[in-house]
Amino acid sequence: DRCLVCFLPKEALLLSKLSKQLGRPTQSLAGWFITKTLVWHNGVLEENAVWLCGIRPDDTVLELGHGPGLGLVAAAPLLSGPKGKLIGVDYSDYMHQLATKRVKELIACGKVTLHHGIMAVMPIPDNSVENVYHCNCYYFWPDLREGSLEILRVMKSGGSAWYEDARYNSCIPSLFVNSFRMIIWVS
Numbered sequence: 001d002r003c004l005v006c007f008l009p010k011e012a013l014l015l016s017k018l019s020k021q022l023g024r025p026t027q028s029l030a031g032w033f034i035t036k037t038l039v040w041h042n043g044v045l046e047e048n049a050v051w052l053c054g055i056r057p058d059d060t061v062l063e064l065g066h067g068p069g070l071g072l073v074a075a076a077p078l079l080s081g082p083k084g085k086l087i088g089v090d091y092s093d094y095m096h097q098l099a100t101k102r103v104k105e106l107i108a109c110g111k112v113t114l115h116h117g118i119m120a121v122m123p124i125p126d127n128s129v130e131n132v133y134h135c136n137c138y139y140f141w142p143d144l145r146e147g148s149l150e151i152l153r154v155m156k157s158g159g160s161a162w163y164e165d166a167r168y169n170s171c172i173p174s175l176f177v178n179s180f181r182m183i184i185w186v187s
Contacts, residue, residue: 059079060128062133063087067098071133128156132162133162
């Protein structure tokens with residue numbers, strides 16, 4: 001009994017540290033672990049979200065919570081037109097650094113722009129984005145309403161927003177992916 005009582009607070013502390021890292025990974029052992037997990041787990045989600053967006057060569061596309069840059073790498077080749085642009089926003093300094101390193105050539109040629117900061121105040125012009133996507137991140141936004149209003153502010157009329165998240169079913173060892181699409185009509 002004593003071991004169980006001693007174990008629970010330590011387990012709770014570990015889970016608390018890992019859950020904080022999920023929302024804002026840092027350059028630490030826990031952050032390293034979360035990064036490896038995100039790369040393994042979110043790769044398919046990122047690629048699926050990019051595919052669902054139906055990105056055209058001259059679109060301006062925004063990825064929210066770009067993490068280590070997997071979705072950026074998947075979306076960038078689709079923006080082959082001269083006006084095609086990809087923007088990423090993440091508030092984890094560590095993830096911003098990893099993504100910057102991963103897409104440094106795309107940043108250098110002007111195809112990709114990354115912003116480190118909160119998405120509720122993105123440095124993106126009004127009505128400038130055709131497609132928005134994010135994977136497994138909205139539940140870490142400090143204010144869901146503010147974040148949603150900011151998406152509406154930057155999106156062009158008729159633009160689309162894709163949200164992807166994954167749920168594991170403990171009884172069946174498979175991954176269920178939920179996709180949700182919003183078509184935004186702004187007058």
